[in-house]
Amino acid sequence: MSNVIIPEEQASIVERPEKKAPLGPLFWLCVGWIALNFLGAIFANVLPLQNPLYQDYSSINVGPSLHHLFGTDDIGRDIFSRIVYGSRVSIAVGFGAMLIGFGIGTPLGMLAAYRRGRFDTIMTSFMYILLAFPAIIATIAVLSFWTPRSLLKIIIVIGFASVPLVYRVIRTATLAVSTKDYIVAAKVQGATDRRILLKELLPNIAPIGVSFLLIGVATVIALEGTLAFLGLSVSPPTPSWGNMINESRTVLQVNPWLAIFPSLALCLFLLSLNFIGDRLRNHFDVAEVKL
Amino acid sequence: MIRYVIRRILMLIGIVFIISVGSFYLIHLLPGNITTIIEGPGASPANQAKLYKLLGLDRPIYEQYFVWLGNVLHGNLGTSFISQESVASTIRAALPIDLEMIFISQILAFATAIPMAMRSARKPDGIVDRIFGAGSFTLLSVPPFIVIILLVLFISIKLGIPHTGVSTYVSFSSDWIANLESMALPSITLAIGSFVVYFRVLRSDLIATLQEEFITMARSKGISQRRIMWRHAFRPSSVALLGAAGVNIGGLLAGGFVVQFLLAIPGLGYTLIAAINQNDYLLVQGIVFVVSVGVVLINFIFDFIINIVDPRISRE
Numbered sequence: 001m002s003n004v005i006i007p008e009e010q011a012s013i014v015e016r017p018e019k020k021a022p023l024g025p026l027f028w029l030c031v032g033w034i035a036l037n038f039l040g041a042i043f044a045n046v047l048p049l050q051n052p053l054y055q056d057y058s059s060i061n062v063g064p065s066l067h068h069l070f071g072t073d074d075i076g077r078d079i080f081s082r083i084v085y086g087s088r089v090s091i092a093v094g095f096g097a098m099l100i101g102f103g104i105g106t107p108l109g110m111l112a113a114y115r116r117g118r119f120d121t122i123m124t125s126f127m128y129i130l131l132a133f134p135a136i137i138a139t140i141a142v143l144s145f146w147t148p149r150s151l152l153k154i155i156i157v158i159g160f161a162s163v164p165l166v167y168r169v170i171r172t173a174t175l176a177v178s179t180k181d182y183i184v185a186a187k188v189q190g191a192t193d194r195r196i197l198l199k200e201l202l203p204n205i206a207p208i209g210v211s212f213l214l215i216g217v218a219t220v221i222a223l224e225g226t227l228a229f230l231g232l233s234v235s236p237p238t239p240s241w242g243n244m245i246n247e248s249r250t251v252l253q254v255n256p257w258l259a260i261f262p263s264l265a266l267c268l269f270l271l272s273l274n275f276i277g278d279r280l281r282n283h284f285d286v287a288e289v290k291l
Numbered sequence: 292m293i294r295y296v297i298r299r300i301l302m303l304i305g306i307v308f309i310i311s312v313g314s315f316y317l318i319h320l321l322p323g324n325i326t327t328i329i330e331g332p333g334a335s336p337a338n339q340a341k342l343y344k345l346l347g348l349d350r351p352i353y354e355q356y357f358v359w360l361g362n363v364l365h366g367n368l369g370t371s372f373i374s375q376e377s378v379a380s381t382i383r384a385a386l387p388i389d390l391e392m393i394f395i396s397q398i399l400a401f402a403t404a405i406p407m408a409m410r411s412a413r414k415p416d417g418i419v420d421r422i423f424g425a426g427s428f429t430l431l432s433v434p435p436f437i438v439i440i441l442l443v444l445f446i447s448i449k450l451g452i453p454h455t456g457v458s459t460y461v462s463f464s465s466d467w468i469a470n471l472e473s474m475a476l477p478s479i480t481l482a483i484g485s486f487v488v489y490f491r492v493l494r495s496d497l498i499a500t501l502q503e504e505f506i507t508m509a510r511s512k513g514i515s516q517r518r519i520m521w522r523h524a525f526r527p528s529s530v531a532l533l534g535a536a537g538v539n540i541g542g543l544l545a546g547g548f549v550v551q552f553l554l555a556i557p558g559l560g561y562t563l564i565a566a567i568n569q570n571d572y573l574l575v576q577g578i579v580f581v582v583s584v585g586v587v588l589i590n591f592i593f594d595f596i597i598n599i600v601d602p603r604i605s606r607e
Binding site: 248 | 305306313437564582
């Protein structure tokens with residue numbers, strides 16, 4: 001009598017490393033900060049904020065006060081409410097572009113690493129050639145020629161520019177997982193490709209994917225700031241963190257607050273994203289080199 | 292080794308080909324009649340005909356590409372219809388400024404990152420390592436445009452050091468000391484970004500290398516800490532550092548423009564942005580092409596250097 005036990009339910013096995021680096025309170029502080037920014041961006045209309053476009057010429061370049069929490073800019077607009085509204089652009093560009101990048105890069109990378117063979121060879125060499133093309137120059141070039149500019153176009157261009165990078169990360173991660181015993185076991189049991197890809201591989205590359213996604217969002221948000229300086233982001237008077245910092249250059253000597261607050265908002269947001277991403281990566285024990 | 296180099300050169304040619312197709316096609320993203328958009332509605336028929344001939348617009352698109360490519364290979368990237376100057380000579384005037392900026396910033400970045408990474412790797416998770424780690428992590432989250440604004444605010448405005456502010460660029464040939472002063476802020480800004488990358492890469496690689504058996508062997512022979520670090524650990528770890536440097540320097544060539552733009556330093560990046568704002572499309576196209584090829588060339592050169600440092604790579 002054979003004693004081979006085959007489990008009735010093919011429960012997918014998510015591999016858990018034995019020793020995990022603790023996440024720590026700072027991690028949750030960062031998560032809270034990101035959540036707060038999200039809430040602010042979503043409910044900016046409902047919150048008791050001043051109109052970010054209203055120009056109050058009786059209070060120009062006023063420092064922080066109770067009435068204007070962060071002061072006003074050179075045409076009397078409330079800096080605090082502009083920062084809250086500005087977070088919408090940054091969050092939309094950051095997460096929107098990464099949604100496109102991961103939406104295309106993840107299935108391609110997983111399929112290539114799982115199938116191998118000719119599909120993998122062609123796909124990978126194609127992506128590596130695209131990677132050689134400097135993404136930032138490509139983004140700027142396309143955005144400067146593809147007029148008129150809009151938030152959606154910016155998201156699309158950055159999203160597509162990020163595909164090769166996402167592809168490489170996901171493919172490498174999938175390659176590392178797909179030789180594991182439980183994948184082989186699933187194949188032996190006759191699981192369908194679809195099941196292996198979605199139930200076995202995807203949960204196991206998800207931690208790497210998520211931490212890379214967060215760091216990617218941070219990079220894209222910084223890129224939006226860069227584009228704002230070049231006049232290639234959303235057009236003023238729509239506030240974005242990049243736009244605000246850019247506008248502050250001319251009044252830097254008179255009103256440094258105009259530069260300091262949006263810069264602080266941007267840096268804290270990026271720092272939180274990077275920190276969460278980095279902690280998650282350590283937590284799931286993925287070496288930096290592999291990314 | 293030779294086979295490896297030949298394969299890399301073939302790949303390089305392939306990539307440059309694709310870049311040229313991409314740069315060429317940019318012009319066709321413009322909506323409407325290309326000559327009107329590039330030269331403006333008031334362009335004379337003679338100028339329109341000239342552009343028509345340069346771009347070969349009367350022919351099918353693949354032929355247009357080869358006409359353009361033929362011109363590019365002869366060093367003719369067209370003539371700007373805004374400044375009436377040849378695109379190639381504009382680029383030739385701006386490029387040395389970028390190279391100088393990158394050169395200074397890399398010296399600064401390596402000179403700080405290498406000793407600090409070695410110090411950190413000696414005692415991972417020690418106090419020094421943690422301070423360096425937290426500092427580099429914070430710097431990672433400060434984009435260059437914020438760094439440059441802070442530097443201008445404190446060094447140029449508060450301290451009032453000459454030639455460091457906006458629009459104070461002095462060319463190297465006219466006064467080299469003033470030139471170095473005006474290059475200080477942009478170079479420092481780029482150096483900070485590079486430092487973070489190099490420090491993090493070298494630190495983690497050194498920690499891994501220091502656990503290898505040949506290091507234990509060297510230690511048991513009584514070789515000094517300093518010699519182990521520089522002679523035994525640094526060479527294998529420098530492969531990772533060079534890899535990061537190749538990507539990073541390419542990124543600086545393509546990404547140094549914000550710094551140039553903010554300080555009005557007339558390098559390639561500044562010229563590119565000015566060209567975008569003036570709708571000088573031929574100049575944009577030329578710079579995109581030259582910078583992209585430059586980035587690919589830099590990566591190629593670094594691959595080559597890495598091979599010399601670690602010959603095992605080409606044998607794989």
